[in-house]
Amino acid sequence: MDSIMQSVLSYINEGIVILNTDRTITYWNPFMEKITGKKQDQVMGRNINEVIPHLSYRFFDRAVERLIADGTPAFFSAAMHRQMIDSEQKVNLKMNRLKEGSNIAILLEFIDVTNQFLRIDQLRDAVRQLSSLNNELKQKEKVIEKLAYYxxxxxxxxxxxxxxxxxxxxxxxxxxxxxxxxxxxxxxxxxxxxxxxxxxxxxxxxxxxxxxxxxxxxxxxxxxxxxxxxxxxxxxxxxxxxxxxxxxxxxxxxxxxxxxxxxxxxxxxxxxxxxxxxxxxxxxxxxxxxxxxxxxxxxxxxxxx
Amino acid sequence: MSANLNKEDVLKELFNIGVGQAASTLSEIIDKKIVLKVPDVKILNLQEGKKELDAFLQNVAAGAVMVSSISFDRQLQGRISLVFPAEKMHRFIDLCLHEEHDTDAVMDFTDIDFDTIKEIGNILMNAIIGELSNNIHIPVEYTLPEVGILDNARAEAFVNEEAYHLVVLMYISFDIEGTEIEGAIVINMTLKSLDDVMDTIENWL
Missing domain, CATH: 3.30.70.270 (Reverse transcriptase/Diguanylate cyclase domain)
Incomplete structure (x- = not known):
């Protein structure tokens, strides 16, 4: 990979991993180090399933096989795969095939959506509070009506x-x-x-x-x-x-x-x-x-x- | 005529195999039994397709729909859309995510909801198009689905106006632990693409 491309991937605000067709890691960018706590030199050359055990589920494996065979892209959401990295980090995963001539590599993009989860939890809380306040007001309205008419x-x-x-x-x-x-x-x-x-x-x-x-x-x-x-x-x-x-x-x-x-x-x-x-x-x-x-x-x- | 019917039957069977695979993958991911049924597959010309689709949008999905769609090209060209009534989607997403939210505190759809549907759409559409493409050995290329909400949706949103396109319409029902959600899969492909598919199938018969 040329050095400019390496620099670009280093600055990118999402986890980038490149795999060989045998699933060994050939690239691991700094954002991946940040979200997994695993340094590049600890993971290079290792099988992705050892480094991120959640990816050893059969459906990930089948998605990778299909990606290698016919380039079918895959998407795995943080909501349906909450433990993909660990219980704290919430990431979406995109898989795409990189092909140059007969060379095939697999591009994994881990997009951090932890903040979205936190924000949505806060919003849900706010909606719940508003809803309970609304119910309280409705009850009070009934009491006021009762006072006015009974x-x-x-x-x-x-x-x-x-x-x-x-x-x-x-x-x-x-x-x-x-x-x-x-x-x-x-x-x-x-x-x-x-x-x-x-x-x-x-x-x-x-x-x-x-x-x-x-x-x-x-x-x-x-x-x-x-x-x-x-x-x-x-x-x-x-x-x-x-x-x-x-x-x-x-x-x-x-x-x-x-x-x-x-x-x-x-x-x-x-x-x-x-x-x-x-x-x-x-x-x-x-x-x-x-x-x-x-x-x-x-x-x-x-x-x- | 009878050869023609047989080709359609084979096509329906290919779609059903794809849908079956998608159901098994989804069941595995969400760790719940999912039954996906495709009661009927209709191949319609543009006018018939739009009429039928409009009837579906009005009857089953009155109001807003949630759509997940991808365009595909290379030898087969067209667009496939997965269409669901939006009002059912909160419940559907909750079932997929093992969550329970108060019905009286329903929010608009969040990015997390869209991502969930994006994954489901990806699995389902990959299975359908992938199965077709693999079996008839015609390569297809496409990207990840885009997900959106359409208010007062009409058939035009899913069907290309150009006259040489056809519509393959499949009604689909998801049954997750007894809750049934009905939707439709709309494949709008070029006549040439469908001819290629049918010619390949004819060679098998």
Whole structure:
């Protein structure tokens, strides 16, 4: 090899090895010394398989045979051959045939990609962190949404969410000519429950009433805490008064009577009013007002007992 | 007509032997059982080839494809491309590298991914073209494959517009531990090259 070519190969930033067809090393450049820690004079004339044992795998051998026979180039990636040099260095290997007349030699190029592996590991870490941060944000978003639209004490919808659903359901009822029911539910003598058993127990009773309401309704109905001891229930596509009565009956069975809370026996009863679109009103405000009136009528009956 | 069919059958058999060798080399390298299947080989004229390839690109590889391709010359001239749907390639590469990455933290393809596909493409295309070239004793010369991603790929990207070219289309499926990835091998070669191949095969029959 002429001296200029030798100098070029010395300066090249990749490992260059030249082999005879019997796999003995005839050239080993300084970059190879750097990545393998083996000096040129230690490896010259030796079989490449002794110097880089990973290359004694059969598939490397077959690739070399084919390269010698018909010049078929081969490529081995650092990702699939992680131990090619050692466990630290990551190199790609290119094999090409050098042919001049009848002289054949094998050119091996070892391209150091260790930094790429490190950088990609860092990127993967960053992507993983971003993804977990993103999940955290999504969870927080859900919590914020819950705070904005759900009653903190009972977990049912608050007035803001009620208004959204009410608007949607009344539009649907008008467009499809369907009945929309609206229940107004009030816990009788709730002030006296609070005064007698304390606010803590009162809050628990309120939460239980919300659960009883949720248990009594259908899947598409919406329970909302309207304020204090008052709940509204939207009953879309209720279809008939009988369907409403079935819901009311389930609720009464659950909520009218004695319950045990914090070891105390508490008498619970509900006053219920109901209004229907279109018979009782064309807007949600009218329906709420009508249901409220009917609820009070019901409450008066309760009081007069 | 029947002699013609027989020649094609021999050609299919040669491709299948090549694919079988590639599967065994790949299995050895990644230390996992790989089954490579080539259900059908079609030799088509340019128009038919483009139509068929476009249908594949739309149906199987809707969107982006990962392509590994080499050009070959000397007595046989043309280009061979290995085409895979890009969306399946992260899983495919993970299986080859014995790695597991979260699907919701998928990055773009890295240089390491491209190098992995370059090696697989090299093994597969060497086996196919090498087997053909060795058996029919027609020398072929080529370089290492180039790998890239093509968005909204169309047949034109793999098929030479010149009228004297033909398209050999092979659908290929990789089965690595039960995960199947379908792709295509497109060989776009000159009519003369294919005639040379067919003439040599005819002499055997």
């Amino acid at each position: 009653d903190q004490l009972t977990g049912v919808a608050n007035r803001a969410l009620f208004e959204r659903y009410a608007e949607k359901y009344i539009k649907h009822a008008k467009a499809s000519d369907q009945m929309l029911g609206l229940m107004f539910v009030d816990v009788n003598e709730f002030k006296s429950i609070n005064d007698t058993y304390g606010h803590n127990t009162g809050d628990k009773v309120m939460t239980r009433v919300a659960s009883m309401l949720t248990e009594s309704i259908r899947k598409e109905d919406i329970v909302c805490r309207y304020g204090g001891d008052e709940f509204l229930v939207l009953l879309p596509d209720i279809g008939s008064y009988e369907n409403y009565w079935a819901i009311r009956k389930r609720l009464k069975e659950l909520a009218d009577g004695r319950i045990i809370q914090d070891g105390l026996e508490i008498v619970l009863s509900l006053s219920i009013g109901v209004s229907f679109f279109p018979d009782d009103g064309e807007t949600i405000e009218e329906l709420v007002q009508k249901a409220d009136q009917f609820m009070y009528a019901n409450k008066n009956t309760y009081r007069s007992r």
